[in-house]
Structures are given as structure tokens and as C-alpha cells.
Amino acid sequence: MKKFLGALCVLALAACSGQGGGGDTAQGLAAENWVTLGGDIGKSHYSQLEDINRETVGRLGLAWAVDLGTNRGLExxxxxxxxxxxxxxxxxxxxxxxxxxxxxxxxxxxxxxxxxxxxxxxxxxxxxxxxxxxxxxxxxxxxxxxxxxxxxxxxxxxxxxxxxxxxxxxxxxxxxxxxxxxxxxxxxxxxxxxxxxxxxxxxxxxxxxxxxxxxxxxxxxxxxxxxxxxxxxxxxxxxxxxxxxxxxxxxxxxxxxxxxxxxxxxxxxxxxxxxxxxxxxxxxxxxxxxxxxxxxxxxxxxxxxxxxxxxxxxxxxxxxxxxxxxxxxxxxxxxxxxxxxxxxxxxxxxxxxxxxxxxxxxxxxxxxxxxxxxxxxxxxxxxxxxxxxxxxxxxxxxxxxxxxxxxxxxxxxxxxxxxxxxxxxxxxxxxxxxxxxxxxxxxxxxxxxxxxxxxxxxxxxxxxxxxxxxxxxxxxxxxxxxxxxxxxxxxxxxxxxxxxxxxxxxGGALATAGGLVFQGSIDGHFRVFDKASGKLLKEIDTGTSILAAPMTYKVNGVQYVAVMAAWGGGGYPYVPPYSAAYKRGNQGRILVFKLDGGAVPIPAELPPLDVAPEAPAQAPGVTPATIAQGMTLFMGNCALCHSNQPRSITPDLRRMSEGTHKAFKQIVLGGLLLPNGMPRWDDRLSEKDVDAIHAYLIDLQRQTRAEELEKRRRGLPLDTPGLTILSNY
Ligand code: HEC
Structure with a gap:
């Protein structure tokens, strides 16, 4: 009875006020519909649905998935x-x-x-x-x-x-x-x-x-x-x-x-x-x-x-x-x-x-x-x-x-x-x-x-x-x-x-009347726990990092559980080495599960990292002072997005190609890549500033290449990211 009332209430709210707004928080818990980010007006991230439950959850599989064509965060x-x-x-x-x-x-x-x-x-x-x-x-x-x-x-x-x-x-x-x-x-x-x-x-x-x-x-x-x-x-x-x-x-x-x-x-x-x-x-x-x-x-x-x-x-x-x-x-x-x-x-x-x-x-x-x-x-x-x-x-x-x-x-x-x-x-x-x-x-x-x-x-x-x-x-x-x-x-x-x-x-959490808690991890696993004991009941490897909260709904008598999957948000350029995003790239997707669903298609592993390409020669007149000034400008303006780590979401600028080096000024001052989220800087940085940044990056690329050639010679892995995040933001 309680459940029936709750479902009715949500439906009525969705129809009347159209938003799950109005009415009593305690009564309006989510069922068929999930009308706010948190399901109900109180946003409790709880659902009364229970077809997927402690007994049936072992049968959970993929209902459908959509690739959203992005490598940025989904929250x-x-x-x-x-x-x-x-x-x-x-x-x-x-x-x-x-x-x-x-x-x-x-x-x-x-x-x-x-x-x-x-x-x-x-x-x-x-x-x-x-x-x-x-x-x-x-x-x-x-x-x-x-x-x-x-x-x-x-x-x-x-x-x-x-x-x-x-x-x-x-x-x-x-x-x-x-x-x-x-x-x-x-x-x-x-x-x-x-x-x-x-x-x-x-x-x-x-x-x-x-x-x-x-x-x-x-x-x-x-x-x-x-x-x-x-x-x-x-x-x-x-x-x-x-x-x-x-x-x-x-x-x-x-x-x-x-x-x-x-x-x-x-x-x-x-x-x-x-x-x-x-x-x-x-x-x-x-x-x-x-x-x-x-x-x-x-x-x-x-x-x-x-x-x-x-x-x-x-x-x-x-x-x-x-x-x-x-x-x-x-x-x-x-x-x-x-x-x-x-x-x-x-x-x-x-x-x-x-x-x-x-x-x-x-x-x-x-x-x-x-x-x-x-x-x-x-x-x-x-x-x-x-x-x-x-x-x-x-x-x-x-x-x-x-x-x-x-x-x-x-x-x-x-x-x-x-x-x-x-x-x-x-x-x-x-x-x-x-x-x-x-x-x-x-x-x-x-x-x-x-x-x-x-x-x-x-x-x-x-x-x-x-x-x-x-x-x-x-x-x-x-x-x-x-x-x-x-x-x-x-x-x-x-x-x-x-x-x-x-x-x-x-990752965000979802609790249900089926006795379950659902949660995704950036290691790519979608997990289901017994909400009373915390016992892990089901684990699906999706191959995609997950941070967002799962939600659940019912259509034509079938209960679904959906989650948006991608690495991102605060510190997004630092992709953790244990994450699926590090191993398989950050292919943003919506994943939707149901009982007796299929297998989740897992994105292919990224190819092994290659030694940083050769950097062009420094421009005439570049001194250690130019490089030091370039580093200061880089730290103040660029480092928040460019962590210069392998497999970062934004390009690792120690690995720029010849073409990118040639287009450097057009990219940084002219906004060549603006549609992709790389801002233009011509209002803040002079051509000389950008030359200094470029000199710093050329220097860094040369050092990186030398170090990586040495690592390769000694058979060591190239892509060990630094432990430290040092920023002045
Ligand atoms: C707000 C985040 C952000 C900031 C700040 C930022 N960038 Fe970028 N940058 C990006 C993104 C995102 C891309 C990738 C664009 C693309 O996919 O085409 C990029 C790409 C680039 C590229 C092209 C690299 C390549 O290999 O294709 C260069 C060069 C570059 N940035 C230099 C800079 C410099 C220099 C600064 C500081 C003056 C800076 N960026 C600051 C986000 C940023």
C-alpha cells in the first residue's frame, strides 16, 4: 500500500505540477518515473522499485548504451x-x-x-x-x-x-x-x-x-x-x-x-x-x-x-x-x-x-x-x-x-x-x-x-x-x-x-527498495551492494570510468538502471593510473542496465605510450631566462588544464607534433582550437610571452624525450605519472 501510494503520488505530481514538485517529500519517493536529479523532490536518490533485488541482481546486464562522442566529464x-x-x-x-x-x-x-x-x-x-x-x-x-x-x-x-x-x-x-x-x-x-x-x-x-x-x-x-x-x-x-x-x-x-x-x-x-x-x-x-x-x-x-x-x-x-x-x-x-x-x-x-x-x-x-x-x-x-x-x-x-x-x-x-x-x-x-x-x-x-x-x-x-x-x-x-x-x-x-x-x-550512489545500493567507480566497474550489509552482490566491468550517480526507472513493466559514465570534473587532467580512462581512454557514454541484459561493449585499450617526438630547435636568442619566464607564464595560465601527464584529457604538451609546433601561435593567440575548448590568449599574453612559453615547452619536450629514450633503453615503462599535484589555483 505504501509503495502504491508513493508511485501514484510521483505520477500525479509529474502530471499536475509536472516536476515532482509540490506535495510531501516523505510520500513522493521515486518509482516508475525519476522526476528530479535525486528521483523525488527531496532528492533522496532512492527508488521504490524492487524488480531488481537481492535475489535477481545476478542477472543484471546491459539494456542499451549510447556513446556521447566526448572525452570530457559527465556528472x-x-x-x-x-x-x-x-x-x-x-x-x-x-x-x-x-x-x-x-x-x-x-x-x-x-x-x-x-x-x-x-x-x-x-x-x-x-x-x-x-x-x-x-x-x-x-x-x-x-x-x-x-x-x-x-x-x-x-x-x-x-x-x-x-x-x-x-x-x-x-x-x-x-x-x-x-x-x-x-x-x-x-x-x-x-x-x-x-x-x-x-x-x-x-x-x-x-x-x-x-x-x-x-x-x-x-x-x-x-x-x-x-x-x-x-x-x-x-x-x-x-x-x-x-x-x-x-x-x-x-x-x-x-x-x-x-x-x-x-x-x-x-x-x-x-x-x-x-x-x-x-x-x-x-x-x-x-x-x-x-x-x-x-x-x-x-x-x-x-x-x-x-x-x-x-x-x-x-x-x-x-x-x-x-x-x-x-x-x-x-x-x-x-x-x-x-x-x-x-x-x-x-x-x-x-x-x-x-x-x-x-x-x-x-x-x-x-x-x-x-x-x-x-x-x-x-x-x-x-x-x-x-x-x-x-x-x-x-x-x-x-x-x-x-x-x-x-x-x-x-x-x-x-x-x-x-x-x-x-x-x-x-x-x-x-x-x-x-x-x-x-x-x-x-x-x-x-x-x-x-x-x-x-x-x-x-x-x-x-x-x-x-x-x-x-x-x-x-x-x-x-x-x-x-x-x-x-x-x-x-x-x-x-x-x-x-x-x-x-x-x-x-562515484554517486543509488539506493532501492530492492535492498540494493548501486555505484560506479572510475576503475570502470559498476557495482551493486546489499544496502543493509554492504555485501558486494554484483560487479560489471564496463571499461569506462564512472563518477555520476546511477538512477532507476520502469517502462512497460521493465526496471532499468542508468548511469552516465566518464572521468572528469575537478583535477580532470590528472587521469589516475588505476582508472579505466587511463587504460582505455575516456569515451563518455550512457549505460543502461536491466535484468537478463547483455554484455557491456568494452572500449579497446589505448596503444602503449611512445617516446615523445623530437622537438624543434629553439629559436635564436632563447636563453635559460626565457625558458624560466616561459615556465612561470605556463604555470600561471596553462597548467590548470595541461598537466602534461601521459594520457591526460587535454594534450600532453611534451609530445607536440611538428605541425602543432608550427601552429603554436595560431593555437595559443589565435584561437585555432577554440571550438574544442582551448581558449585564446591574445588579450592577456603578448607574442613574446607565447614565444617564452613555447621555448619552455620545447625544452621540456627535449628533456622528456631524452628521459624516455633512456627508460626505453633500460626496459622501464614510460607512462609513470608523477605522484604530485602541485598547483596554485
Ligand atoms: C581551460 C583549459 C585550457 C587552458 C587554460 C589552456 N589550454 Fe591548451 N588546450 C586545451 C584543450 C582542451 C586542448 C585540446 C584542444 C583540441 O582537442 O583540439 C588544448 C590544446 C592545446 C594545444 C595543442 C596541443 C596539441 O598537441 O594538439 C596547445 C599548443 C595548447 N593547448 C597550449 C596552451 C597554452 C600555451 C596555454 C596557456 C597559455 C593553454 N594551452 C591553456 C585546454 C586548455
Whole structure:
């Protein structure tokens, strides 16, 4: 009966309000349809379907697959309404498929200004669409919201979701339908961005309201809206207003029809270091917060700041789950949220009252949360890197990130990947000039799955202070672990855990009434677990890395499970050696499974790496100083995308062909490869700068070739990528 009601409710919602919006979260769980990214309006990533269950899952096989013809990241969870699957791909492409056969019904290719990639830190991804009242909503990478006819894909309207195009805004999130409006936040708080949330009329695309996450320079007069008058008091009046302050709410946005509120998780501070952003400190509202906005007006109803005065890139943008649970004997409507900062919060979603804040991982930025005041007990003596390098736990990629978790109402478990790891942070030497549309992070980040192992390769000014930190003990005991965990959200306790392949391996999760949890891995395996015990029940090698969350639906009596498969997102140029993307390339696909399906076609292995081709001779007049200058320019402008590692997603510039060397200037200054995402630089770099970069790369290619010839002579493998990720973003 319960199940029947739930299914009915979802169908009725899909038909009436058209979006799974309205109605009761606890009742509207997904069944045949999967109407939001998380299935139901609360986005619990849980389905009532149970044809695929503990007994039958052994028969799981491929129903259909579509190759999307991209090697960039795919992060969206598809939506299925009445037998049609809608999903988004690179830069905001949209696809509509017959959900039973995989036949493409239409696709939409937004005309994206690819120059936007200059302010995209973490791949040209898109996290999905919203479907309501016969329209499909998506936001392109360059920040345009599109409303498409759900039947044909034709553009019904298009609206600018970027508040200030002079800044570094872009968009990677999924729109959220909230009553009569559709809501989206901006992305890009690694650049000069001022976080904002924009709401457009569902029918016309007219801007209805805009909420800014951070105040503007008080010298410019009154704030854009009254909520910011409160916020501005928590910033130094001499803050770096010119670089926007950050706070970009690039993912979690949840409409709560019970309260009429839109809950928004806000982003990190920009620049990262509080001392550079707001020199006198302060909480810097509304960074690292959940803000609850009135869906009709955009005015703030309540807020809860998870990371006051963020100093560590602790976004609060991880997906939220709205549900109900009994807390201390009282039945409450709650929001579950585990942001980057390492806590799993349970809040009453009517008023933001803090009910639980359990630490999921080791942390040294805070020592618990004071449940009376709701404030974390900050421990800057262990985590403030402005006075010297620190190893900060959790690491910058966060204990959790964008990868969706599931909430299983039957077991009461919160199921998602959790990363227990620290990374070294230190101030980039010298005062970094913070400027428009440039990476504005003054902190350098050092990641490694084995920090201890890379210490000897660091210069003594870094190595010695890092080696002396008390956190080295943590690193030695356990350098880092990433697990799929089933957690009791009221105690933070782990009921079961499954160890993932490494710290980049943190796929989204799906739980079902069939007693199962589905999850993909970047090692290419699609896995199914018993949700109560964590026992691995089924494993399918797909040959494609998976990060996105699986979802499930039913058409004509058949249950399907779908997932978008590709490596990508933050750190995308560093393809982990254990990943399927490293071995077989990054062939982005949609994979759909059913009982008694077939085998998944596995992409062929990449050919073995060849020795870097010979580089051309240096131009006359190139000196070691030219090469050094070229390296600095390369690190500041190019390295975020070009990791120069074998099998990277972007070209390894130590392996350029003769033709590429010849076209170097046309590529870098002239935008020859702009349509493929390689920006042009003629507004920022002079011909002389580009010559210097080229000289540096020629030098690097020669060194690489010499080293690789030597390795080949000694019979050693060529493609051992470095352990270190060293960047100043
Ligand atoms: C936003 C990410 C990004 C940044 C920043 C970036 N590139 Fe690229 N670059 C790309 C992508 C993606 C390609 C591959 C384009 C293609 O597939 O045609 C590329 C290709 C190239 C190529 C062609 C290589 C080949 O073998 O075909 C060169 C040369 C190049 N980039 C140089 C640079 C330089 C120099 C800079 C810094 C001034 C830079 N890039 C910054 C993304 C980037």
C-alpha cells in the first residue's frame, strides 16, 4: 500500500505540477518515473522499485548504451518522465532518449562561447536538467539558462543567468524548479566571482529575483537586497570586493514545497585565504552556508553557516537531501547535508535549527560543533596556513563533494562516498596579483595519496616544516582513504563501508527498495551492494570510468538502471593510473542496465605510450631566462588544464607534433582550437610571452624525450605519472 501510494503520488505530481514538485517529500519517493536529479523532490536518490533485488541482481546486464562522442566529464543524473529520459552532457548539451530502447528523440547543442573555459576550473561539466510542465531546463557552461520544448528540444526561451559578465562566472549546476520559478546558481569561485542565485519565470524566462551570496563594497551604497546588510557586518570593510568574494552556489539547490523555501548550499571564499579576502577576518556571510530563500521573493528566511570565515575552499555545495526523520523522539522535516568540511549535518528545514553535526573524517580546522550556538569550535592553530605550510584535514577536494549520496528511508542510512584525507596548503610565495578572470587563489595545494613519499622531492623550505607537523602522524598512520559508506545520520556512525580505488574515486550512489545500493567507480566497474550489509552482490566491468550517480526507472513493466559514465570534473587532467580512462581512454557514454541484459561493449585499450617526438630547435636568442619566464607564464595560465601527464584529457604538451609546433601561435593567440575548448590568449599574453612559453615547452619536450629514450633503453615503462599535484589555483 505504501509503495502504491508513493508511485501514484510521483505520477500525479509529474502530471499536475509536472516536476515532482509540490506535495510531501516523505510520500513522493521515486518509482516508475525519476522526476528530479535525486528521483523525488527531496532528492533522496532512492527508488521504490524492487524488480531488481537481492535475489535477481545476478542477472543484471546491459539494456542499451549510447556513446556521447566526448572525452570530457559527465556528472549528470538523468531524469525519466513517462518513458522519456532527459539528461545533460558536456557544457550543457541535452539529450532526450526513448528510455526503453535508447533511441535518440532529440538533442540540443547550446552555442557556448568556449572562451568561457578560461574561468572553468574543473572541466566543462553539467550536472543535469530539470523537467516541468512540458519543458526541459538546462544551463550552458557560459551561464545561459535554456527552456526547451520537452517533445522537440526547440528553445522556448533563453535567459542570462550571469549577473556580471565582466567577472569569471560560469555554470555547471542543474536548474531547480521551485513553484513558478526555475532557479540556478553561478560557478567559478576559483576566479573573480560573486556568488549569486537567479530565479526565472518558468513560462517566460523573465528574471524574478536574484540573491547575492556575498555583499558588495559598502562604499558603493546600500546592498542589493536587505539580507546583505546583515552579511556585510561580517566582512572587513576593506575586503577584496574587486575580486568578488566567492560563494558561488554551483550545485546544491533544493526546493522544499512544504515550506516554500529554496535551500541553497553556497560556495567557498575567493580568494581562499581569509587573510587576503577579508584581512580582519569575520564570518564572511554567506560563504560556506545553507541559505533558505523564499521561492517567491528570493528573500532570506534562515541561514546556517557551516564554515564560518572559510579558509580552506570548503564549499557547502554538496547535494542536500530533504526527508523526514524522528530526532530525539520528535518527527521532523529535515535536511541532510555533508559538505566538504567533514561534518554530516541534520537541520530542521523549517527554521534551520541544528539537530546534529557529526564528524565523518579526521579534521583539524575545527574540533566539533557547539550544539548550543551551532558554531564549529575552530582550531586555527592547526589549520591556518598563512603563517607556514599546514596539512589540513579534510583536504581541499572535501570529505564529500558533488557526487550525490542516497538516503534509504527503510534502513535510515545515508549512503555516499566519504574521503578521509588531508592535503598540504601553503601561501603561494610573493603577493599574487588578484585580477579579473584569473585564478584568484593565493594558496598552493599539494595533493598526494602518499604525502610522506613525496616529501623528499619538495624544497627544504616546504619539506622541513611539513615533516614537523603533528598531522604527519595522521598521514603516516593512514595517508587517506575513500570509501562508500552507509552512515547513521543521527550518530555519524558507519554501518558498513566499501573501499574505493583511490582519492579521486567517489562515484554517486543509488539506493532501492530492492535492498540494493548501486555505484560506479572510475576503475570502470559498476557495482551493486546489499544496502543493509554492504555485501558486494554484483560487479560489471564496463571499461569506462564512472563518477555520476546511477538512477532507476520502469517502462512497460521493465526496471532499468542508468548511469552516465566518464572521468572528469575537478583535477580532470590528472587521469589516475588505476582508472579505466587511463587504460582505455575516456569515451563518455550512457549505460543502461536491466535484468537478463547483455554484455557491456568494452572500449579497446589505448596503444602503449611512445617516446615523445623530437622537438624543434629553439629559436635564436632563447636563453635559460626565457625558458624560466616561459615556465612561470605556463604555470600561471596553462597548467590548470595541461598537466602534461601521459594520457591526460587535454594534450600532453611534451609530445607536440611538428605541425602543432608550427601552429603554436595560431593555437595559443589565435584561437585555432577554440571550438574544442582551448581558449585564446591574445588579450592577456603578448607574442613574446607565447614565444617564452613555447621555448619552455620545447625544452621540456627535449628533456622528456631524452628521459624516455633512456627508460626505453633500460626496459622501464614510460607512462609513470608523477605522484604530485602541485598547483596554485
Ligand atoms: C581551460 C583549459 C585550457 C587552458 C587554460 C589552456 N589550454 Fe591548451 N588546450 C586545451 C584543450 C582542451 C586542448 C585540446 C584542444 C583540441 O582537442 O583540439 C588544448 C590544446 C592545446 C594545444 C595543442 C596541443 C596539441 O598537441 O594538439 C596547445 C599548443 C595548447 N593547448 C597550449 C596552451 C597554452 C600555451 C596555454 C596557456 C597559455 C593553454 N594551452 C591553456 C585546454 C586548455
Amino acid at each position: 549528470a543524473t538523468p531524469v525519466v518522465v513517462d518513458g522519456v529520459m532527459y539528461t545533460s552532457g558536456v557544457a550543457g548539451r541535452v539529450y532526450a532518449f526513448d528510455a526503453a530502447s535508447g533511441k535518440e528523440l532529440w538533442r540540443f547543442e547550446p552555442q557556448v562561447d568556449m572562451q568561457i573555459n578560461r574561468t572553468v576550473c574543473c572541466d566543462m561539466v553539467n550536472r543535469g536538467v530539470a523537467v516541468a510542465k512540458g519543458k526541459v531546463y538546462v544551463t550552458s557552461l557560459d551561464g545561459w539558462m535554456y527552456a526547451l520544448d520537452a517533445k522537440t528540444g526547440a528553445v522556448a526561451w533563453k535567459a542570462d543567468a550571469v549577473a556580471d559578465r565582466r567577472r569569471g562566472d560560469n555554470s555547471t549546476g542543474a536548474p531547480e524548479v521551485a513553484g513558478d520559478v526555475v532557479v540556478i546558481g553561478n560557478a567559478g569561485a576559483e576566479y573573480d566571482v560573486r556568488g549569486s542565485v537567479s530565479a526565472f519565470d518558468l513560462e517566460t524566462g523573465k528574471l524574478v529575483w536574484r540573491f547575492y551570496v556575498v555583499p558588495r563594497d559598502p562604499k558603493l551604497g546600500p546592498q542589493d537586497h536587505p539580507d546583505l546588510e546583515q552579511a556585510v557586518k561580517t566582512w572587513d570593510p576593506n575586503s577584496r570586493w574587486d575580486v568578488g568574494g566567492g560563494g558561488a552556489p554551483w550545485d546544491a539547490i533544493n526546493y522544499d514545497p512544504e515550506t516554500g523555501l529554496v535551500l541553497v548550499g553556497t560556495g567557498n571564499g575567493g580568494p581562499y585565504a581569509t587573510s587576503r579576502r577579508s584581512p580582519k577576518g569575520g564570518d564572511n556571510l554567506y560563504l560556506g552556508s545553507i541559505v533558505a530563500l523564499d521561492a517567491r521573493t528570493g528573500r532570506l528566511k534562515w541561514h546556517y553557516q557551516e564554515t564560518p570565515g572559510d579558509n580552506w575552499d570548503y564549499t557547502s555545495t554538496s547535494p542536500m537531501i530533504l526527508t523526514r526523520m524522528s530526532v530525539d523522539g520528535e518527527e521532523r522535516p529535515v535536511v541532510l547535508h555533508a559538505p566538504k568540511n567533514g561534518f554530516l549535518y541534520v537541520l530542521d528545514r523549517r527554521d534551520g535549527k541544528l539537530l546534529r553535526a557529526n564528524a565523518l573524517v579526521r579534521m583539524n580546522w575545527a574540533d566539533g560543533v557547539d550544539m548550543k550556538t551551532g558554531r564549529p569550535n575552530l582550531t586555527p592553530e592547526r589549520s591556518d596556513y598563512t603563517t607556514g605550510p599546514r596539512i589540513v584535514f579534510p583536504a581541499t577536494p572535501g570529505a564529500r563533494n558533488w557526487h550525490p549520496a542516497a538516503y534509504d528511508p527503510e534502513t535510515g542510512l545515508y549512503i555516499g562516498t566519504v574521503q578521509d584525507m588531508g592535503n598540504a596548503i601553503y601561501m603561494t610565495p610573493g603577493q599574487k596579483p588578484l585580477q579579473a578572470k584569473m585564478l584568484n587563489n593565493d594558496a598552493s595545494l599539494l595533493f598526494s595519496s602518499d604525502l610522506e613519499a613525496i616529501l623528499p622531492s619538495l624544497p627544504p623550505v616546504l619539506r622541513d616544516p611539513i615533516a614537523a607537523l603533528p598531522e604527519m602522524k595522521w598521514v603516516k598512520e593512514n595517508p587517506g582513504s575513500t570509501e562508500l559508506r552507509a552512515i547513521d545520520p543521527l550518530t555519524g556512525q558507519t554501518k558498513w563501508a566499501y573501499k574505493m580505488g583511490g582519492w579521486q574515486d567517489r
